[in-house]
Amino acid sequence: MGRFSPRxxxxxxxxxxxxxxxxxxVCAAILGVTGHSPLDTVDAMVSAAQRPRTFVNSLNxxxxxxxxxxxxxxxxxxxxxNIGVDGQYRLAAMLSAALAGATFMEGLPSFLRVAxxxxxxxxxxxxxxxxxxxxxxTRGVSEVISTIMxxxxxxxxxxxxxxxxxxxxxxxxxxxxxxxxxxxxxxxAGLEIPGSSSQLFGLVFLAALVGFGYWFVxxxxxxxxxxxxxxxxxxxxxxxxxxxxxxxxxxxxxSGAVAGLVGMPQLLGSSYSYSLDFPPGIGFIGIAVxxxxxxxxxxMALAALLWGFLDNxxxxxxxxxxxxxxxxxxxxxxxxxxxxxxELVRRYRVRAEQRDVGTxxxxxxxxxxxxx
Amino acid sequence: xxxxxxxGARHASPxxxxxxxxxxxxxxxxxxxxxxxxxxxxxxxxxxxxxxxTVQAALTAAVPLAMAALAGMWAERGGVVNIGLEGMMVLGTxxxxxxxxxxxxxxxxxxxxxLGVVGGLLHAVATVSFGVDHIISGVAINLLAxxxxxxxxxxxxxxxxxxxxxQSPRIADAPKVTVPGLSDVLGTVEGKxxxxxxxxxxxxxGLVTEVSLLTVLxxxxxxxxxxxxxxxxxxxxxxxxxxxPTAAESxxxxxxxxxxxxxxxxxxxxxxxxxFLAVSSxxxxxxxxxxxxxxxxxxxxxxxxxxxxxxxxxxxxxxxDALALRGSAAVHALxxxxxxxxxxxxxxxxxxxxxxxxxxAAALGVLxxxxxxxSDEVPAELVGAAPYVVTLLVLGLASQRxxxxxxxxxxxxxxxxx
Numbered sequence: 032m033g034r035f036s037p038r039x040x041x042x043x044x045x046x047x048x049x050x051x052x053x054x055x056x057v058c059a060a061i062l063g064v065t066g067h068s069p070l071d072t073v074d075a076m077v078s079a080a081q082r083p084r085t086f087v088n089s090l091n092x093x094x095x096x097x098x099x100x101x102x103x104x105x106x107x108x109x110x111x112x113n114i115g116v117d118g119q120y121r122l123a124a125m126l127s128a129a130l131a132g133a134t135f136m137e138g139l140p141s142f143l144r145v146a147x148x149x150x151x152x153x154x155x156x157x158x159x160x161x162x163x164x165x166x167x168x169t170r171g172v173s174e175v176i177s178t179i180m181x182x183x184x185x186x187x188x189x190x191x192x193x194x195x196x197x198x199x200x201x202x203x204x205x206x207x208x209x210x211x212x213x214x215x216x217x218x219x220a221g222l223e224i225p226g227s228s229s230q231l232f233g234l235v236f237l238a239a240l241v242g243f244g245y246w247f248v249x250x251x252x253x254x255x256x257x258x259x260x261x262x263x264x265x266x267x268x269x270x271x272x273x274x275x276x277x278x279x280x281x282x283x284x285x286s287g288a289v290a291g292l293v294g295m296p297q298l299l300g301s302s303y304s305y306s307l308d309f310p311p312g313i314g315f316i317g318i319a320v321x322x323x324x325x326x327x328x329x330x331m332a333l334a335a336l337l338w339g340f341l342d343n344x345x346x347x348x349x350x351x352x353x354x355x356x357x358x359x360x361x362x363x364x365x366x367x368x369x370x371x372x373x374e375l376v377r378r379y380r381v382r383a384e385q386r387d388v389g390t391x392x393x394x395x396x397x398x399x400x401x402x403x
Numbered sequence: 404x405x406x407x408x409x410x411g412a413r414h415a416s417p418x419x420x421x422x423x424x425x426x427x428x429x430x431x432x433x434x435x436x437x438x439x440x441x442x443x444x445x446x447x448x449x450x451x452x453x454x455x456x457t458v459q460a461a462l463t464a465a466v467p468l469a470m471a472a473l474a475g476m477w478a479e480r481g482g483v484v485n486i487g488l489e490g491m492m493v494l495g496t497x498x499x500x501x502x503x504x505x506x507x508x509x510x511x512x513x514x515x516x517x518l519g520v521v522g523g524l525l526h527a528v529a530t531v532s533f534g535v536d537h538i539i540s541g542v543a544i545n546l547l548a549x550x551x552x553x554x555x556x557x558x559x560x561x562x563x564x565x566x567x568x569x570q571s572p573r574i575a576d577a578p579k580v581t582v583p584g585l586s587d588v589l590g591t592v593e594g595k596x597x598x599x600x601x602x603x604x605x606x607x608x609g610l611v612t613e614v615s616l617l618t619v620l621x622x623x624x625x626x627x628x629x630x631x632x633x634x635x636x637x638x639x640x641x642x643x644x645x646x647x648p649t650a651a652e653s654x655x656x657x658x659x660x661x662x663x664x665x666x667x668x669x670x671x672x673x674x675x676x677x678x679f680l681a682v683s684s685x686x687x688x689x690x691x692x693x694x695x696x697x698x699x700x701x702x703x704x705x706x707x708x709x710x711x712x713x714x715x716x717x718x719x720x721x722x723x724d725a726l727a728l729r730g731s732a733a734v735h736a737l738x739x740x741x742x743x744x745x746x747x748x749x750x751x752x753x754x755x756x757x758x759x760x761x762x763x764a765a766a767l768g769v770l771x772x773x774x775x776x777x778s779d780e781v782p783a784e785l786v787g788a789a790p791y792v793v794t795l796l797v798l799g800l801a802s803q804r805x806x807x808x809x810x811x812x813x814x815x816x817x818x819x820x821x
Binding site for chain 2 (some may be wrong): 059065112157166170171172175176178179180181182183184186187188194275304318319322354356357358359360362363364366367370371374375385
């Protein structure tokens with residue numbers, strides 16, 4: 032990724048843009064076949080994009096998605112597949128919400144409360160990911176399988192704990208159940224955006240910080256170098272003295288810790304309690320965003336924004352008479368076509384490099400080169 | 404079929420099957436399991452543990468899981484990991500809902516199968532032709548399929564009589580068969596509550612009373628898959644693509660074609676699983692699969708990538724499902740069963756020299772036993788987690804006995820093998 036040439040830049044952009052265009056075409060075709068107007072859909076989405084409220088909501092969703100993507104990407108960079116981000120963030124959000132809403136926390140200073148909540152979430156996330164890491168390191172169990180199982184176990188664990196007899200209380204007037212609401216002192220204030228009724232999550236800065244940290248650790252530290260080396264060639268990493276087991280353990284714990292943060296912007300910035308309607312499935316969106324953004328800190332931010340915008344514009348599609356589920360189809364097609372596009376571009380690159388090497392080797396030296 | 408490949412298989416078999424367990428051992432294990440079950444039933448007073456009603460419910464719950472597991476096995480035997488099972492099952496449920504309410508249960512099964520095949524084809528194109536990472540493609544299909552199913556259900560079911568935006572109109576159930584005479588005799592014996600005898604009668608009665616033809620079909624498909632994959636040249640070639648694709652290529656097997664067939668079959672079975680689920684619950688609903696694709700994957704791992712094993716795994720997981728529906732006394736007894744199973748694992752591991760694992764298994768077994776004796780019931784919310792916990796325990800404690808297809812999940816490009 033280090034050297035930039037016009038060709039590598041163009042190829043880098045070709046895959047995501049091509050996939051996006053392909054997805055738009057597929058969705059237009061689906062809409063056309065099912066008797067909806069693709070142009071109306073575009074029109075509805077464009078007018079949604081111009082509303083400040085959509086913008087703020089998209090940014091808020093993107094904050095959450097970005098954190099999930101970074102959590103996934105930490106694993107991806109060393110060929111670890113943390114499918115368990117989903118379970119990790121839900122368990123972490125639930126337990127830290129219970130902690131943050133507890134009565135004994137109310138006497139503490141605001142900063143300390145928020146910090147404790149966030150740290151608790153990171154610890155829970157890391158702990159849950161640690162189970163998978165431990166199984167992999169000691170017993171060689173594939174982290175894909177174990178995290179799938181842990182996701183499901185987390186679902187049942189959360190529904191067990193989210194019970195009025197345990198960590199939750201009934202919400203009067205509805206059949207919702209949630210943890211005790213976090214009062215003012217434990218919340219993170221949002222930012223007012225002119226023209227919008229909703230506020231921007233205060234923890235958007237946390238996401239930016241995590242993104243920066245991700246970049247810094249990978250690009251500027253020895254640990255990051257070893258992590259990437261392990262991902263690119265395990266045998267080479269072992270030969271240079273890297274303990275792969277240690278790397279698996281540490282990167283899985285880091286991934287889990289970041290996954291623990293995923294629920295925080297929503298919890299401390301808007302819902303103030305973990306209840307039955309806390310958004311599920313963000314871990315899988317994180318996988319999609321990390322793929323789309325190629326594990327790059329900026330690329331993932333752009334992908335998260337796109338994802339957030341698509342999600343939030345779906346509300347305005349209903350008004351235009353287009354089923355909002357078309358957005359889900361579009362997101363799925365984007366992911367599938369973007370991975371295919373990256374693979375095609377990768378093959379093209381390999382061929383181009385081989386061609387370049389071939390021409391360089393096959394060429395006889397010029398007179399100047401020979402004399403030099 | 405060429406002579407070369409068949410003799411090759413025969414030469415290889417004694418080596419590979421040195422540790423193969425004879426059928427009578429399985430029979431003994433089954434008898435021992437029922438003995439333990441009836442002992443626990445008497446001890447815990449949980450009659451539901453072996454009642455024919457539980458067995459019937461378990462069978463119904465197990466069939467979609469077994470189909471998902473079979474789907475996973477077909478794909479992985481061909482060398483492709485299929486995490487997209489859940490998504491393909493969702494497609495199957497929608498297909499069953501769409502065709503089922505209009506043309507009856509068999510149309511539901513056929514159309515569910517067809518949509519599953521479409522999902523499988525998508526996965527095959529991505530993983531085999533384009534060489535996309537199998538897990539990534541599977542995750543993408545899991546994202547795509549529920550969205551597509553919901554979109555289509557809004558389109559086709561919202562205005563249908565008895566349908567809604569997220570559910571189809573009713574589907575007629577498939578015909579059910581009962582073995583006449585035998586069922587009544589077994590019922591009489593079951594009612595006596597004799598130790599062991601009544602338990603066996605209860606289990607047998609559950610297996611011969613009101614059995615859906617879909618269940619019969621599923622059993623045939625499992626047996627048929629075993630026969631095709633392990634007893635025909637086609638199956639040998641397909642499995643060779645999962646074990647050593649470059650070797651298969653050097654012998655003239657068209658690896659791409661076999662991988663395509665494996666993944667398409669996988670999608671078809673997953674679609675069938677979804678269709679069976681929709682038909683047996685009477686309609687398509689959004690979110691109906693509820694992670695069954697993943698439980699199917701778990702059952703496949705539990706069953707060591709073999710048809711008999713995955714059927715056992717699916718039955719076990721279906722059984723816990725059924726017990727959860729039956730109430731807390733039976734579920735509470737599950738804790739004791741799990742404890743006993745873990746102690747058995749501990750003994751087996753100790754005898755094969757894995758002392759640390761044995762200690763861990765024994766400790767966990769004692770812990771479950773303690774939980775049983777120290778509590779009066781298991782919270783209903785936790786029961787659903789049992790299949791996943793059991794799978795993690797199997798992976799953690801007995802993984803040296805598991806042997807997945809060697810090259811499952813590995814990328815393969817024609818002519819680039821080393």
